[in-house]
Structure formats: structure tokens, C-alpha cells
Amino acid sequence: MTAWFTRLRSHDFDSVAIATIAVVALLTELIILRLVTRTAIHIPGLGTFEAEFRLLSELGRIAFNAAVILVFALLIAMTIDAFIKMRWPLLVALLGFLVVAISAPFGWLPEALIDSVTIIVIVAAPLLGWLSGDGSLRRSIPSLLFSSAFAVAALPTVVGKAQPETTLPVSSMLNVAEALALAAAFSLILYVWGRPQRRSLIIAVIVGVVTAGMLAAQPATIEILMLWNLGLAGYFSPMVYGVAAAVCAYVAATSIRRGQPTVALGIAFVIAGGIGLHSTIQSASFLIGVLVLAYPDVIRRPLAPASEPKSSDAEIGVAVSV
Amino acid sequence: MTALTSTSPRTRRLIAIGLVLMLAIGFRIFDVTPAAAQSSILTSWSSTTDPGLDPNSAVWADTPATSVQLTAQNVTPPMSTGGIRAVNVRSVHYNNMLYVNLQWADTTPDMSTASVGTFADAVAMQFPSVAASSVPAICMGQADSAVNIWQWRADAQEGVSLMPDRGYVDLYQFTDDLYYPARAAGNIQSSTAAVQNLIAGGFGTLTPLNEQVIAGAGSHGALGWSVTLARPFTAPGENQPAFATGDMVDVAFAVWDGTNKDRNGQKSVSAFVRLEIAGNDFAAPPTVPASDAPFPWDTLALITIAVAVVGLVLAVFGRPSDWDGDDQPDQT
Known part of the structure; x- marks a missing residue:
């Protein structure tokens, strides 16, 4: 056993590579299964293309299954990494989530318990990371806001399962969750605070204008797609969502250009997960997203033998100084 | 595993992705859902x-x-x-x-x-x-x-x-x-x-x-x-x-x-x-x-296979930190 622990402690994962492939699978599923096949039903005469439609649906479902495998592989890699680095709060949180999420398809545990653990882990993991000094305050703000949005949106579902007779102001809570999620999106700018980068700005403006324009032109369809995929009901003005999308795009593009793809991956995981309780895979994606945003090195490439681990503040410092 | 680690990182990753895809198709064929819904x-x-x-x-x-x-x-x-x-x-x-x-x-x-x-x-x-x-x-x-x-x-x-x-x-x-x-x-x-x-x-x-x-x-x-x-x-x-x-x-x-x-x-x-x-x-x-529902053996079997594949993926994407290979990926 000692030899096994020693061997495990000496292991290192290219979790950035796993995360990148997982994001590709998640976004493929999001685009094919949750966007294209569900909006294609509006195409007149779709029956003519039924074979193509079925094929596309199958590809989306296979991408979904692949995303599940890769997301859980990434969670296990992160758990082993937390063990190696002796990040005990993170280790406990990840183990807790893995146990309930993997057991969920079997129906061995009450759903209210699975949901409660999911919410607690998603809220506690970034909070404990900040409190234990593993993450900086600046990094923790977006994660904590995203986590709070998730918890507020998820609460009516879990209360409905645990206490069916309890009534909550569901609509108001969903609006609050939406406001928190938008605030979280705005706060992402903290990751790349500094001199603006022209190319990233151009990308951000395009994304923002397209998002606001689509919401203004086709509010009904886009709002329903947002609700399905992100858990956002479109309560606020299209301009607000346009700015939020622009900030996300700017931060993702800038972080990639600065050699910090983990921030972009974190944003992608959060978007693929969406706020509120939908499924264990979406919750897992959201959890990975907030953890990646909160902890600077929760996913990373294998360290070179001579390299020194970066501290969170050092990484932020690099980001600010670039 | 030795043969696997002796191949190039690119080949190993392609093998891992292929295994993941095969498993994903297997889940689909047997209509096994590896995730669970959490909606109301x-x-x-x-x-x-x-x-x-x-x-x-x-x-x-x-x-x-x-x-x-x-x-x-x-x-x-x-x-x-x-x-x-x-x-x-x-x-x-x-x-x-x-x-x-x-x-x-x-x-x-x-x-x-x-x-x-x-x-x-x-x-x-x-x-x-x-x-x-x-x-x-x-x-x-x-x-x-x-x-x-x-x-x-x-x-x-x-x-x-x-x-x-x-x-x-x-x-x-x-x-x-x-x-x-x-x-x-x-x-x-x-x-x-x-x-x-x-x-x-x-x-x-x-x-x-x-x-x-x-x-x-x-x-x-x-x-x-x-x-x-x-x-x-x-x-x-x-x-x-x-x-x-x-x-x-x-x-x-x-x-x-x-x-x-x-x-x-x-x-x-x-x-x-x-x-x-x-x-x-x-x-x-x-x-x-x-007692009313049969034990989901098919789900258990496929999840066991999934765990094995996850282990293989981690093995492919992981290495001992003191590994002195010439295929060290670039630092992020």
C-alpha cells in the first residue's frame, strides 16, 4: 500500500489535455443535441431530411456519452492531484461529488441527497480554496458568484424533492440566480485586468453584438435556448446579456493569448454546465468550471522535472503584467 | 502498458480518444445513460x-x-x-x-x-x-x-x-x-x-x-x-x-x-x-x-468498462513526475 501511495504521489497528469478534449465533446453535444436538433424542428419540410436528422441526433448522443466519460476522467485526475498536493478540503469535495454522481444512475442514493451534495460541493469548493489560501481573492470572486447563482437556481428543485409541501418564490429566486450569473460573467474581467488587447476586443465586440442582436431580434427563441442550455430565462435587457457574452469572449480570448488556456477552459465548462440542477454531467461540468476558475493549477500540464509550481498570486501577477 | 508508453504521445492520445469514442458508442448501442437527471x-x-x-x-x-x-x-x-x-x-x-x-x-x-x-x-x-x-x-x-x-x-x-x-x-x-x-x-x-x-x-x-x-x-x-x-x-x-x-x-x-x-x-x-x-x-x-426493479447489471458492466477506460485515459495522459522522456509536452 505504501508503494502504491508513493507511486501515486509521483504521478502527474496532463489534465489540460483531458479538459480540452472534454470541452470539445461537451460543446459538440451542446451544439448538436441541445441547439441544432431542437431548433431544426422549426425547419419546414424537415421530414425530407429525416435520415440526416437522425444521424445528427445520434452524433450528438455519442458526443454526450463521450463528454460524460471525459468529464469524470478529469474529475478523477483532479481528485488524485488534490491528494498528491494534500489539498484536503478540495479532495473531500471532489470525492463527495464523485461518489454521489457515479452512484446516481443506479438510484442507490436519494435524489435529494445527491442534489444537496452537488450544491454544497459547488458552493464550498471555491470558498474553501480561497479560505485555505490555495486561491486568491481575485480568482475566487467569479467562482463564488457563479456558485451562488447555481445554488439559488438549484434550491427550488432540491427543496421540492426533499420537502414537496414547501413552497418557495421560484420565479424570484430564478431571477436572483440570473443576476448573480451575469455579475459573475462581468467579474471575469478580473482575470485579465490590464491593458486591453485589440484582437480580443474585436472578438468580444462581435460576440456581444451578435448576442444582443439575436436576443433583440428573436427574443422568444433565444430566450428558450438560453433557458435550456444555460438556465437563464432572459429576464434582463438584451444589452446586459450582450455585454456579459462579450466579457466572457474577451477574457477567454485574452487568456489564451496570454498562455493561460485554463481560464478559457473554465469559462467553457461553466457555460456547458449552466446554472441550476439539470443532470450530473452538467453539474460536473459546472463544478470543474468554478474550480478551474478558482484554483490556478487545479488542471495543468505535467510539470517539467526542474520546474517550480506557480503560486496563484504569481500567476495572476503574470496575467496582469502581460 | 510498456508497449503503450513506448509509442509517441500523439499516438497514445489518439488511442485514448478512440477508446473513449468506442465506449460512448457502446453506451449508445445498449442505451445506457452514464449520467443521471437532476431536474424536478x-x-x-x-x-x-x-x-x-x-x-x-x-x-x-x-x-x-x-x-x-x-x-x-x-x-x-x-x-x-x-x-x-x-x-x-x-x-x-x-x-x-x-x-x-x-x-x-x-x-x-x-x-x-x-x-x-x-x-x-x-x-x-x-x-x-x-x-x-x-x-x-x-x-x-x-x-x-x-x-x-x-x-x-x-x-x-x-x-x-x-x-x-x-x-x-x-x-x-x-x-x-x-x-x-x-x-x-x-x-x-x-x-x-x-x-x-x-x-x-x-x-x-x-x-x-x-x-x-x-x-x-x-x-x-x-x-x-x-x-x-x-x-x-x-x-x-x-x-x-x-x-x-x-x-x-x-x-x-x-x-x-x-x-x-x-x-x-x-x-x-x-x-x-x-x-x-x-x-x-x-x-x-x-x-x-x-425489490421491484431488476438489478441494472448492464449499467454496472458498462460503468466498470468505463472505469477501466478512464484509468487507461489517465494512464495515457499521466506519467511519473520524474519521467525523463523526450516527449515532455510544453509547459502551459
Whole structure:
């Protein structure tokens, strides 16, 4: 056993590579299964293309299954990494989530318990990371806001399962969750605070204008797609969502250009997960997203033998100084 | 493993991705869902009393309600302004019969469509025709995944008895279908049943099923409508869900407000929630009826394979930190 622990402690994962492939699978599923096949039903005469439609649906479902495998592989890699680095709060949180999420398809545990653990882990993991000094305050703000949005949106579902007779102001809570999620999106700018980068700005403006324009032109369809995929009901003005999308795009593009793809991956995981309780895979994606945003090195490439681990503040410092 | 680690990192990664894809296809072929839904649950409790079709049965007063949020259907014309915000759903099963009671606030009963400008109140439940790992499009299903719809209409229940005072109906002495061509042709608008059993696979495909077996009745009170729908557990035909204790099926709801001129697609709709057919009375603590369901060996086998593949993926993407190879990837 000692030899096994020693061997495990000496292991290192290219979790950035796993995360990148997982994001590709998640976004493929999001685009094919949750966007294209569900909006294609509006195409007149779709029956003519039924074979193509079925094929596309199958590809989306296979991408979904692949995303599940890769997301859980990434969670296990992160758990082993937390063990190696002796990040005990993170280790406990990840183990807790893995146990309930993997057991969920079997129906061995009450759903209210699975949901409660999911919410607690998603809220506690970034909070404990900040409190234990593993993450900086600046990094923790977006994660904590995203986590709070998730918890507020998820609460009516879990209360409905645990206490069916309890009534909550569901609509108001969903609006609050939406406001928190938008605030979280705005706060992402903290990751790349500094001199603006022209190319990233151009990308951000395009994304923002397209998002606001689509919401203004086709509010009904886009709002329903947002609700399905992100858990956002479109309560606020299209301009607000346009700015939020622009900030996300700017931060993702800038972080990639600065050699910090983990921030972009974190944003992608959060978007693929969406706020509120939908499924264990979406919750897992959201959890990975907030953890990646909160902890600077929760996913990373294998360290070179001579390299020194970066501290969170050092990484932020690099980001600010670039 | 030695042979594997001796290959290039690119080859190893391609092998890992190939394994993941093969496993994903395996899950699909065997229709095993490696993830679990976490959306809201509506429980159908076991009842020792037959609630019947009376919407005001005492059984419903004692059954916990689930408030299902509704939003305006505004994906396709005619779009709704979303008059009804929520429907309270209660469900029990008795003697292998599923009963669902739906209550929503609507102070103005609309029970007639006798004139051009009047529209009736109605409510509907929508099930995926075939249980699958992902639900079909909420808007009437999709080409490869149909939905089974149970729709109760106030005007159908009331018939012509609530014709407006100035309405006039000619005496029509014929009663057989020969003189009612729409009824004979199966036109759903000519049905005299309060509840219709329908199927749809996308917009414009709504069709009555041959098996018109859904029973139902509605009643309007001071607070609004209370409607009960019921159907035996056994599927009456193809593309209709069967129910059993321990089952979990997806279901969505829609409500029409005649005062708001709701009709057709102009309605308030919910997202899919899950209906759990519980094996116990709500007074008893909820338990998983493990004895009623066979152990999911196929799921266990595939998850075991998945764990093995995950281990292989981690082995491929991981290495001892003191590994002195020449394929060290670039630092991030």
C-alpha cells in the first residue's frame, strides 16, 4: 500500500489535455443535441431530411456519452492531484461529488441527497480554496458568484424533492440566480485586468453584438435556448446579456493569448454546465468550471522535472503584467 | 502498458480518444445513460383509496403538490403572452391506474368555443413516446422522437350545453357517423371526448391515436380549475409510455387560458419534469423500490468498462513526475 501511495504521489497528469478534449465533446453535444436538433424542428419540410436528422441526433448522443466519460476522467485526475498536493478540503469535495454522481444512475442514493451534495460541493469548493489560501481573492470572486447563482437556481428543485409541501418564490429566486450569473460573467474581467488587447476586443465586440442582436431580434427563441442550455430565462435587457457574452469572449480570448488556456477552459465548462440542477454531467461540468476558475493549477500540464509550481498570486501577477 | 508508453504521445492520445469514442458508442448501442437527471421530480404516490375522476376528491387534498412553472410558448406562432404562471400537479396510483390532478389559477372559466372569438380553457400532459436517455424537443417532439399528449378541454367536456344565450342550434336528427363526416374521418376537432390521446413528432403533426383510453374530468371553482386525468399502467398501443412502480418517466405540461384567447400553440408550457411512480404512500418515507426493479447489471458492466477506460485515459495522459522522456509536452 505504501508503494502504491508513493507511486501515486509521483504521478502527474496532463489534465489540460483531458479538459480540452472534454470541452470539445461537451460543446459538440451542446451544439448538436441541445441547439441544432431542437431548433431544426422549426425547419419546414424537415421530414425530407429525416435520415440526416437522425444521424445528427445520434452524433450528438455519442458526443454526450463521450463528454460524460471525459468529464469524470478529469474529475478523477483532479481528485488524485488534490491528494498528491494534500489539498484536503478540495479532495473531500471532489470525492463527495464523485461518489454521489457515479452512484446516481443506479438510484442507490436519494435524489435529494445527491442534489444537496452537488450544491454544497459547488458552493464550498471555491470558498474553501480561497479560505485555505490555495486561491486568491481575485480568482475566487467569479467562482463564488457563479456558485451562488447555481445554488439559488438549484434550491427550488432540491427543496421540492426533499420537502414537496414547501413552497418557495421560484420565479424570484430564478431571477436572483440570473443576476448573480451575469455579475459573475462581468467579474471575469478580473482575470485579465490590464491593458486591453485589440484582437480580443474585436472578438468580444462581435460576440456581444451578435448576442444582443439575436436576443433583440428573436427574443422568444433565444430566450428558450438560453433557458435550456444555460438556465437563464432572459429576464434582463438584451444589452446586459450582450455585454456579459462579450466579457466572457474577451477574457477567454485574452487568456489564451496570454498562455493561460485554463481560464478559457473554465469559462467553457461553466457555460456547458449552466446554472441550476439539470443532470450530473452538467453539474460536473459546472463544478470543474468554478474550480478551474478558482484554483490556478487545479488542471495543468505535467510539470517539467526542474520546474517550480506557480503560486496563484504569481500567476495572476503574470496575467496582469502581460 | 510498456508497449503503450513506448509509442509517441500523439499516438497514445489518439488511442485514448478512440477508446473513449468506442465506449460512448457502446453506451449508445445498449442505451445506457452514464449520467443521471437532476431536474424536478413529481411523485405519483401509492394510494389505498380510489380517487376516481372527481377533481375534488379528498385524496387530492391529502396529496403533496408539485408546483410546475410555466412560461409562454413563444417559439413558434401563434405565440403566447404567458397568462398562466404555474400548475400544481398531484399524482397517485391505485390498482395499476395512474391518476394525475392538475390545478391552476384561472378565475374566468371558458367552456365554449361556439363562436368565432371564444376559446376554451384546456390542459395537457406530454410524455416522450419512448423512454430514452435524452428527452425530445419540448415543442411537440421531433422527427425521430415523438411525444404522446393527453389533452383535456373544457369545451369538449361541456359539449353544446353552454352555448351562449344567443346561440342557435338546428335540430339535426341524424346520430350515426355517416352524417358526421369529420367525426367519421377521425378529425380531432369533432371528438366528443373530454380528453384526447394524441401523438406528435414535430409541429403540424398532431394526430389522434386509435386508442382513446384517457379518462378525465374537470371542475371550476373560486380559485381556478381542477382537472383529473387517468390511464391504466399498461400501454394501450405503440408510442405510448407504459408505467410501473419504480419507473421514472419524463412529462411536461401545457395550459390554455380561453380568456387570453389561447388556442393551438398559444399556451403556457413547462419544461420536462420527471414523474416517479413511487411504491409507497406519501405518508411513508420515500424509498427506492429496489425489490421491484431488476438489478441494472448492464449499467454496472458498462460503468466498470468505463472505469477501466478512464484509468487507461489517465494512464495515457499521466506519467511519473520524474519521467525523463523526450516527449515532455510544453509547459502551459
